[in-house]
Amino acid sequence: xxxxxxxxxxxxxxxxxxxxxxxxxxxxxxxxxxxxxxxxxxxxxxxxxxxxxxxxxxxxxxxxxxxxxxxxxxxxxxxxxxxxxxxxxxxxxxxxxxxxxxxxxxxxxxxxxxxxxxxxxxxxxxxxxxxxxxxxxxxxxxxxxxxxxxxxxxxxxxxxxxxxxxxxxxxxxxxxxxxxxxxxxxxxxxxxxxxxxxxxxxxxxxxxxxxxxxxxxxxxxxxxxxxxxxxxxxxxxxxxxxxxxxxxxxxxxxxxxxxxxxxxxxxxxxxxxxxxxxxxxxxxxxxxxxxxxxxxxxxxxxxxxxxxxxxxxxxxxxxxxxxxxxxxxxxxxxxxxxxxxxxxxxxxxxxxxxxxxxxxxxx
Amino acid sequence: xxxxxxxxxxxxxxxxxxxxxxxxxxxxxxxxxxxxxxxxxxxxxxxxxxxxxxxxxxxxxxxxxxxxxxxxxxxxxxxxxxxxxxxxxxxxxxxxxxxxxxxxxxxxxxxxxxxxxxxxxxxxxxxxxxxxxxxxxxxxxxxxxxxxxxxxxxxxxxxxxxxxxxxxxxxxxxxxxxxxxxxxxxxxxxxxxxxxxxxxxxxxxxxxxxxxxxxxxxxxxxxxxxxxxxxxxxxxxxxxxxxxxxxxxxxxxxxxxxxxxxxxxxxxxxxxxxxxxxxxxxxxxxxxxxxxxxxxxxxxxxxxxxxxxxxxxxxxxxxxxxxxxxxxxxxxxxxxxxxxxxxxxxxxxxxxxxxxxxxxxxxxxxxxxxxxxxxxxxxxxxxxxxxxxxxxxxxxxxxxxxxxxxxxxxxxxxxxxxxxxxxxxxxxxxxxxxxxxxxxxxxxxxxxxxxxxxxxxxxxxxxxxxxxxxxxxxxxxxxxxxxxxxxxxxxxxxxxxxxxxxxxxxxxxxxxxxxxxxxxxxxxxxxxxxxxxxxxxxxxxxxxxxxxxxxxxxxxxxxxxxx
Numbered sequence: 001x002x003x004x005x006x007x008x009x010x011x012x013x014x015x016x017x018x019x020x021x022x023x024x025x026x027x028x029x030x031x032x033x034x035x036x037x038x039x040x041x042x043x044x045x046x047x048x049x050x051x052x053x054x055x056x057x058x059x060x061x062x063x064x065x066x067x068x069x070x071x072x073x074x075x076x077x078x079x080x081x082x083x084x085x086x087x088x089x090x091x092x093x094x095x096x097x098x099x100x101x102x103x104x105x106x107x108x109x110x111x112x113x114x115x116x117x118x119x120x121x122x123x124x125x126x127x128x129x130x131x132x133x134x135x136x137x138x139x140x141x142x143x144x145x146x147x148x149x150x151x152x153x154x155x156x157x158x159x160x161x162x163x164x165x166x167x168x169x170x171x172x173x174x175x176x177x178x179x180x181x182x183x184x185x186x187x188x189x190x191x192x193x194x195x196x197x198x199x200x201x202x203x204x205x206x207x208x209x210x211x212x213x214x215x216x217x218x219x220x221x222x223x224x225x226x227x228x229x230x231x232x233x234x235x236x237x238x239x240x241x242x243x244x245x246x247x248x249x250x251x252x253x254x255x256x257x258x259x260x261x262x263x264x265x266x267x268x269x270x271x272x273x274x275x276x277x278x279x280x281x282x283x284x285x286x287x288x289x290x291x292x293x294x295x296x297x298x299x300x301x302x303x304x305x306x307x308x309x310x311x312x313x314x315x316x317x318x319x320x321x322x323x324x325x326x327x328x329x330x331x332x333x334x335x336x337x338x339x340x341x342x343x344x345x346x347x348x349x350x351x352x353x354x355x356x357x358x359x360x361x362x363x
Numbered sequence: 364x365x366x367x368x369x370x371x372x373x374x375x376x377x378x379x380x381x382x383x384x385x386x387x388x389x390x391x392x393x394x395x396x397x398x399x400x401x402x403x404x405x406x407x408x409x410x411x412x413x414x415x416x417x418x419x420x421x422x423x424x425x426x427x428x429x430x431x432x433x434x435x436x437x438x439x440x441x442x443x444x445x446x447x448x449x450x451x452x453x454x455x456x457x458x459x460x461x462x463x464x465x466x467x468x469x470x471x472x473x474x475x476x477x478x479x480x481x482x483x484x485x486x487x488x489x490x491x492x493x494x495x496x497x498x499x500x501x502x503x504x505x506x507x508x509x510x511x512x513x514x515x516x517x518x519x520x521x522x523x524x525x526x527x528x529x530x531x532x533x534x535x536x537x538x539x540x541x542x543x544x545x546x547x548x549x550x551x552x553x554x555x556x557x558x559x560x561x562x563x564x565x566x567x568x569x570x571x572x573x574x575x576x577x578x579x580x581x582x583x584x585x586x587x588x589x590x591x592x593x594x595x596x597x598x599x600x601x602x603x604x605x606x607x608x609x610x611x612x613x614x615x616x617x618x619x620x621x622x623x624x625x626x627x628x629x630x631x632x633x634x635x636x637x638x639x640x641x642x643x644x645x646x647x648x649x650x651x652x653x654x655x656x657x658x659x660x661x662x663x664x665x666x667x668x669x670x671x672x673x674x675x676x677x678x679x680x681x682x683x684x685x686x687x688x689x690x691x692x693x694x695x696x697x698x699x700x701x702x703x704x705x706x707x708x709x710x711x712x713x714x715x716x717x718x719x720x721x722x723x724x725x726x727x728x729x730x731x732x733x734x735x736x737x738x739x740x741x742x743x744x745x746x747x748x749x750x751x752x753x754x755x756x757x758x759x760x761x762x763x764x765x766x767x768x769x770x771x772x773x774x775x776x777x778x779x780x781x782x783x784x785x786x787x788x789x790x791x792x793x794x795x796x797x798x799x800x801x802x803x804x805x806x807x808x809x810x811x812x813x814x815x816x817x818x819x820x821x822x823x824x825x826x827x828x829x830x831x832x833x834x835x836x837x838x839x840x841x842x843x844x845x846x847x848x849x850x851x852x853x854x855x856x857x858x859x860x861x862x863x864x865x866x867x868x869x870x871x872x873x874x875x876x877x878x879x880x881x882x883x884x885x886x887x888x889x890x891x892x893x894x895x896x897x898x899x900x901x902x903x904x905x906x907x908x909x910x911x912x913x914x915x916x917x918x919x920x921x922x923x924x925x926x
Contacts (some may be wrong), residue, residue: 060756090567092759123748126565141563144755156562156753165425165747168547176880180873187872191865209783224881225815228888231877232822235870239826242869243833246862281778281832282825285771289821292770294763296417304822 008269012321013261019317024205030213037216047216050223051159055102055166057124060157062095064145067135072098091296097295098128102163124160164169173227178230184238192245200241203314207237209361211307225300233307237280240275247271248320264324268316279312308309369916373910380796386803387411408548409807415813415887418761420754421559425566425747428525429553430518434509434740435463441491442470443610447801448490449483456483466793469508477503495547517858521741522552529571531737553747562753572744573734575655579683580645582694587708591694593639600640616643617703639702643696648686653679657735659728669728670720673735680715688712764817771821775828781827785925789910790831791880793902797827797895800902804894813887823895826870830903835858852911860904867896
C-alpha cells in the first residue's frame, strides 16, 4: 500500500497567524494593484476586462502570411482604431486575435450609448475587415484560404458586445456569484452550524479575492468564463471545507476528552491525504485544459488553476482555523454541548456499528 | 450481501450502461451492419450530439426591440389621428399635445369650448382605436393615457410581431435550422437568433434590421402638365409652408434615381448628385402594411437596372383606387424609408399595382422586395451582441476540447491505478462510465454541447475522482485500525457517502444558480456539471460498491485488499 501524507502532525491552528497574514498580504497586494492601476491616468484598469463586460469586438483572423503585430496595429490605426490589442494564439501560429475597444459613434463623443452600441455591433467586424484588407482580400462567405488562392486572410470568428449588453452581463455575473455564496452559506448553516458556515464562506471569499488579486496583478483577461471558473472554485473550496468539518463533527462525538484545537488539527491531518490527492487530480485535469483547451478557455483554465490551488490551501489553513478559533472564543464547553447532541443525531452509521471505541488515527 | 442482490445490482448497472452506450453511439434508426463499423459509430456519434454554435460554427446574435420607440410612434400617430378626427367633425379643437416618456404615454386635445368635450370623445372613439387607453376630461383638455399594463402588453405584442417578421425574413433568406426566440426577461424586449453555419452574418443582419417603410403620398404640387414642384433645400421647402411644417405635411428628400440606403449595403449613392426636396401630404394614402406581394425584376436585364413591383391587398387596393380616381393629374410620391423614390402624376385610376424604380442592384432589389413583403417592423431593433465562429475554428475547438478531456482522463487514470492498485480499476470503470452517461444524459435532455460544456465535463471527472478518493481513503483508514475487510468497505462507503452528498449538494447549488442567472455558454457549463454530479452518485457509489462486493463475494477469505 502506497501512502502519501500519513502520520502528519502539523499544528495548523498554531500557525494560523502566519497563514492568515500571508493571505492578507496577497489580498492587499491585489487591492493595491487594483486601486493603483485604476488611479494611474492613462494606464491599465484595475482589471483587464474582456469584451463580455466592457463592450468591444474581438476578431479572430487566419492569415496566409501572418503580418507582424506592428503592421496590423498600424493598419488598424489608419482606420481610426486608436489602441487595438493584438494577441497571438499559442498553438496556432497563423491565427491572430484582434481586440478593439468600443467604437465611438460618428464624429461626436456625445452620441448616446444606444447609438454607440449600434455602431459597435454593426461596425466592429467591418472596421477590422477594412483595416485587414490592406494586407490583401478576405476569403469571404463560404470560401476558405484553401479554396480561394487569392485571399490573404479570413475572419474565422467574431465576438462583438455593445456597451449596454456588456454592463448587463457584468451585473448578471456579480449577481450570480453573490447568490451562489448565499446559497452555500445557507446550506452549510443548515447542515452544520453557522460558525462553520461563516468559516467556509470566509474561506471562499478569501479564494475569490485571491483569484481576483492574481487577475489584477498579472492583468489576465476577465470574461464570462472566469465567472464560471470562480463559482466552480467556490464549489470545490466548500467541498474541501465540508470534508474537514465532517471529520471534526465526527471526531467530536467519538473523542470527548481532547481539546477542540487538537481535534481540529487531527481532523485536518487525517483528511490531508484526501485533500491533497483530490486537489492534485483536479488540478491535473485543469492543467490538461490549460494546455489543450485553446485560447477561448485560457482565462477559464487559468482562473481554475489558481483558484483550486488556493482553495486547497484555504480550507486547510483558513476555513477550519477560523471556524474553530471563532468557536473557542465563545467558550469550548458551550460549543461541544451545542454540537454533540446535534451531531450524534446525524447519520453516524459507522460509529454506532463499530465494536471498538474509535481512536484518532494519528497516534 | 447475498448473490441474488449482487446479480440484481449488476443487471441494473449493465442495463444502464448499455442504454447509455446506445444513446451516445447508437443509431436512431433500425441498426444495420454499417452502424457497427468504426465510421458508422463516428457518424452516429456526431449525429446524436447536438453541438453548440461555438463548436460547429455559426452566428449568435442578440438584438433588442426598441419598444419604447414603438409606443412613442403609436402615441404620435394616435395624437395626430385624434386631432384630425376632431377637426374633420368641425369640433372646436385648438391643438393636441402628448407625453412620450418611457413608462408614461398620453395624448391630450385642447378645446376652446369645454362643453363639447363629450362630442370630441365620441368622435375620436369612432375614428381612432383608443379603447384600451384611459380617458379623462379636465377643464379644456381631453386626455387619453396608456395604462402600464396595456403598455407592457403592447410591448410584448410588438416583440412577438417582430419575431414573426424576422422569422419570415430569415426563412426567405434560406438560413437552415435557425433558433429564434426571446432572450432574457420579458420586459427587456431582447431576441436571440442563432444561425448554424452562417459565419459572415452581415447580409442577414442588414436584412433583419432593414426598416422598409413604404408609403404612397400625395405631393403638394400644381397638377400635370406643370412639372412636379421641388425645392433645392429643405429650408426652401419649409419656407413655402410658411416657416413651420404643419401636422399634415412632411418635407422629404427626393433622391430620384438614387440608390436605396437600406437593405443594400453594397450600394454607393452618387455623392455629386444634388438632392431635392418635395412637400407631401400626411398621412399617407396607403402604406406598406397594405402590401400583398413584392418582387424584383430587371427592366433591361442589366444588373444595375432592377426595380420592385408590388401589389396591394384588397383593402389597400380599394383605398388606392378611390384616391387615384379622384386625383388624376396630381402628383403622387412613392416614399421608401422617408425618402421619395419617385414622383409621377396619375394618368388614370390605378387599383392594386405599383412599382419602385430606382436602379437597384439585383441583390438589393431582392432583399428590399423581401423586407417589403414580410411587412414593416413595428419598431427598430438594435444589435447587442454578435458572436460568430467559423467552421474551422469550431473544429479546432472540438479537437482541443477532446484532447483536454482525454488528457485529463488519462492523467487521472494513471494516478488512480498507481496509487490505489486494484481499487483503482473500480475508480477507472466508474470514471469512464460517468463520462459516457453524462454525454448520454445530455443527448437525452436535448441539450447542446458547448466548449464550456466540455470544461464542465472535465470538472465533473474531477468531482467523480474526489468521491472515489474519499471512499478509498476512508477504507484505508479503517483497515489501518485493524478492522476486517468487509467491515472496512462497508464503513468506508457509509461514512464517505454523507460527505459526498454534502459536497455534491453544495456544488449543485452553485451550478443551479449559475444556470439560472447565467447566459448561453455559462449555462452549458452548469448543465454538464450538474448532470455529471448526479450521475456520479450512481457511478462512484453504487457501481463502485457493487464491484467491491463482487470481490468480497468471490474471494471471501482473502487477507489483503488491493487498495
